[in-house]
Amino acid sequence: MLFPTLQFGAFFLVVFAIAWELRARPEGRKTFLVAASYVFYGAWDWRFAGLLAASSLINYAAGRLVSVASGDRDKKILVAIAVAINLGILGFFKYYGFFLEQLGELLARGGMARDMPFLEVILPIGISFFTFQGISYVVDVYRKEIPAETNPLDVFLYISFFPQLVAGPIVRAADFLPQLKAEPELDREMVAKGIVLILLGLFKKMVIANYLATLLVDDVFFAPDAYSGPDLLLAVYGYAIQIYCDFSGYSDIAIGVAALLGYHFKPNFLQPYRSASLREFWRRWHISLSTWLRDYLYKPLGGSRHGTVTTYRNVMITMVLGGLWHGANWTFLIWGAIHGVALVIERMILAVLPASGSGVVAGDSFGGAVSAGWGSAPSREALVRAFGVLVTFNVVCLAWIFFRAESLDYALLYLQGLVDWSGPVEMATPFLVALVAVSLAAHFLPEDLLPGAIAWLEDRSALTLGAVLGFGILLIWAIAPEGVAPFIYFQF
Template sequence: MLFPTLAFGVFFLFVYFTAWSLDRENGRRKLFLLLASWFFYAQWDWRFVGLLIGSAVLNWGVAALIARSQAHDPEDADRKARGRRKWLVGLGVTANLLILGLFKYYGFFVEQALDLVSRFGWERDLPLLQIVLPVGISFFTFQGISYLVDVHRRKTPPAKSLLDVMLLMSFFPHLVAGPIVRASDLLPQFDRVPRLTRAMATHGMLLIAWGLFKKTVIASELSVRLVDPVFFDPSAYGTLDLIAAVYGYAVQIYCDFSAYSDMAIGIAALLGYSFPRNFDQPYRASSMQSFWRRWHISLSSWLRDYLYVPLGGGRKGLVSSCINVMITMLLGGLWHGAAWTFIAWGALHGSAQVAERLGRAFLGRYRPSGDLSADDVAVERGVIPTWLGVLITFHVVCLGWILFRAETFGMAMAVLQGLGRFQAASLVTPFLTVLIVGGLAMHWLPPRAVEGMAERLKTAPSVTLGVLIGICILLVEAVRPDGVAPFIYFQF
């Protein structure tokens, strides 16, 4: 069940009216939202609803044991109690990673092991199972891990009930493709009866309309008419088509993923809940560190807080910082998929950030930090112009997108080699050019443009607001292509 479909529209209307009819019964409301979320997830594969339930029970149980130990040792004075809590959180994190590894990485690692032993002339039959990848498993697994770690760090109290943990991990707006909403953000909202303000409703509807446009018009048109054909057979196209396809994919993946985040935030707002912002005009970033402060913010902050900082961050000096950044980005690449191309994509982003750190150290401007993206600078103001930093960063990101989109290294190399093959463009049209230029230009709109528009419209009469939103949706329906492709990040 995809957001931009009639089926989801009917589902959401039923959920919306039923949920608000239970606004005085918060417990029943949460139970209804949980059942609705399981129904939503079951539309992909009902068998994996059991996985959702099992994962929630696991994290609720381990967090409860950690909290019980903390209650007996509020000052962390007992060394044995501290050791027990570390053991518990380690056990819980390991269990989450084993679940993720079994479904997402089992086949990849078995294939690599078979390839390795065959190189030594050994033939071994390892059990290669055909395991279906549950939609959104990376997102709800990371959410469970962050909940355990935050309870252990005393950054958030344990959930008051198993129902809250289940809803935290299963809430349908963010379930299959994020954002990764932390327990500290959502559990306090579950504790109180939600209220829908005029500002929240206006903002939510605008985000949904804007997301529909980005997904069904820009991302879908670029995918079908340009990106998919070129990346299917790069050798059949020349320089202009290949360059357009690379830029087009940069716009496509941004519009596709940010559209899902916008609609998720908007849908949650209409139900009375607030999600954090997940994108902040990433293609106007003037450094790779700045890019990761703006792109998929919930993931980059997760990698920072639960991987980079525990590794030591930048507290032990420049060399340690570079090593930790590289490890973080390699694992971030692996998180996106069980393929060497994703690992290479992570290595490229890690190497670029290491180069930025070394450059600042050479210029005497390195600042140790425990934050993966603390130095939000244009390589360094005063060293190169900001516009040049933006241009360099964008093209490094585009180089990475070739690895990200290509199914194999051979295909990625075919795209790069074809950049020097001059022949008449066959796919680039004025319409596609407008979509690419417009998709990039939206990064230079005023920051928080949708929020600003919502602020101006919140005092408008309800009828006027409804007509405006309706016209926007009808216009999107009129220009969108037939059908809706799954969101790119569903595969992760």
Template sequence: MLFPTVDFGLFFLVVFSLSWLMRGQASMRKLFLLVASYFFYGYWDWSFCLLLLFNAVISYIGGLLIDSSDNDRHRKRVLAAVVVIDLGLLGYFKYAGFFMDSLRELFVMIGLERDLPFLEIILPVGISFFTFQSISYVVDIYRKQIHATRSFVDLALYISFFPQLVAGPIVRAAHFMPQLDTKPVLTRLMMGKGFFLILIGLFKKMVLANYLATLYVDEVFLAPEQASSLELVMGVYAYAGQIYCDFSGYSDIAIGIAALLGYHFKRNFNQPYRSASLQEFWTRWHISLSQWLRDYLYIPLGGNRGGVVGTYRNLFLTMLLGGIWHGAAMTFVIWGIIHGSALIVERLTGLSRLTRRGVGRIVGVLFTFHVVCFAWIFFRAPNLQLATDYLALILQGTTDISMLTPFIVGLILTCAIGQFVPARTYERSYVMLSRLGTVGMALAFAAGLLVIQWIAPSGTAPFIYFQF
């Protein structure tokens, strides 16, 4: 079920109404939201609800076993078992087909052809996100940062809560689960926040991202040889805008929906293209993922405790594994290598200190943005050959314009301007909206939906991060 659809609108209207009627009955409300979340997930394929349930059961049992034991060896074994099961399932669905195809190609190359089974594995939507939440839950219990919940419904709802289930943000149990034990209150400010974030998210996705994709990005990446070097460069800029609007738009909608249900999610994007260094970029882009990689990968690898060489190694491995997380392809590996290498170069040269203010910051923003865009070429290209061809065609230096239109340039500029508006624009906007009162907010929201539907291109495109 996609957010910008009539089906989801009707679904959420029912969930919103019934959940607030149950606001005085905590257990009933949580159970209802859990059933609604499974219905939302099962709308694609009900069989994958079993995987979601299995994930919750393993996390629940593992959490209780870890929390109830004082034997550190036993706790480690249980933690390892849960993490291996979670990553094993994630690895099977995301990478089994890739490894089987690679093995078949290797046998052909060395003259040892084998009849290997053909695996056509359907990737469950959102498996990476609910797997990461499950892992963070049991790791936090092992670290004694939280206690295991005795309520299976609470844990299952934490893992499957529908606003962020399929594409994040990745929510921590320590932040979300205590909210389940308090009586929800829908203030005017939360309502204003919810309405505003849903509208801005829909505008980013349905208008900016979809127009950039359908009118330009898809065309230049499908046949880069038909575009000039200038148009290919603009194609990368357009994709930078598209992926930001697509993914941050989803996060905005998810956070807004949660707010309308009485729950607070942290911001997941914070104007990332205004960053003056790669280090700053990763504090602004997909914040919940970068914090997860820091807390559950970089720090366990040793963080910055292993000296200079150890720190650089851990940075590189974290970004490399972050690239592999996005998919089983060399393009994602190279994307991770670029980011890992750039972070190391920044530390070696001290560039992040030189770009904190003045002219240095302007140069840092431009340099960082273009490093990110260079990496986006590999992220977007369907294979390594097309990515290298794309780069080679850019280097030809041709400047003809046949595909690029003023409308596309306007969309790219709109995305760019949004990165440099005052930092608290979102907060000020939903505060102003909340001052309209309940009826005024509802009317403004309805009008906004109609305008977005009117100006958006026809059709419903899936969000980019659904594939991860």
């Protein structure tokens, strides 16, 4: 069941009405929301609902066992087993075929070719997201950030809650579970926030992402050797916008839907392409994943506490595994490696630059805040920041080529084509150029624009809210291309 469909609209209307009728019966409400989430998930493939339930049960049991275990060693062993089971499930469904293929090739090269036990493994939708949520729960219990849940319903709802189930954001147990203890409330700010985010998410996905995919990106990435350098450049910029609008659009709708049901989710994207450094980019892009990787991978590896070389190693490991989280493919691994190398280079540059001034304030996903700059004049700072934004955006776009390409060969073909500007320019229509330019420009709008729109709407009547939502959806439906393309992050 996709968000931008009438089926989901009808489903949500029923869920909303019943969930709020059950507000005074917490157990009944949670049971209903779990059932609704399984219906939502089962709409794709009922066979995997069992996997979702098994994952929830394993993590619930692991949380209970960790909380009652006596010694720290026993707790550590239990956490390790729980994490291994979670990663084992993820690994089997997501990486089994890839690793077997690589092993087969390796053996063949060594003259020891074997028939490998290949299986047609279907990837259950959302597995990367709910697995990470399960790990987050068990580790947070071990770290005593949250108590182990005695009520299995809470863990089941945390892992299967339908707004974030299939493509995030990766909600942390410490953020969500306490919300299940209190009677849910809906105030006018949450209603306005829900409506604004749902409309914004639909617009990003249905209009911007779908037009860019169908008119530009899919064609160019399918046959990069058929296009000239300018077209390839426009297409990679277009893909940067498409994936942002596709994924952040889904997150916006998920956060908006959760808000209408009375639950707060943290933002997952904050205008990422306005970042003046890679560190800042990772504080604005897929925040729920970058903070998850920071807290459950980078910091346990030692973070930046054990010297420069170890820090660089930890950054590289985190980013490469972050790339591999997206899928079993060399292109994702290289995507992560490009980000890792760029982050390391950035750290090296910042280490040798004078720390005075504030030319580039680089928020750090994997460590503290850092600032660097050259001089103090405001115009100079603006220039330095603009340069930082330009470099960061183009490094991110370079990595997107590997992320989007069908294979490593296609990515290399794409890079070769980028330097050849001799052919005709076919794709740069006014419509597409405007779509890319306006979408990029929107990253530089004031950050308080959205809260302002929410504040304006929260004072409106029910009639106005309904009219804004209804005519907003109609307008989006009218200007969007026909058909509903699946969200990119469903495949992860």
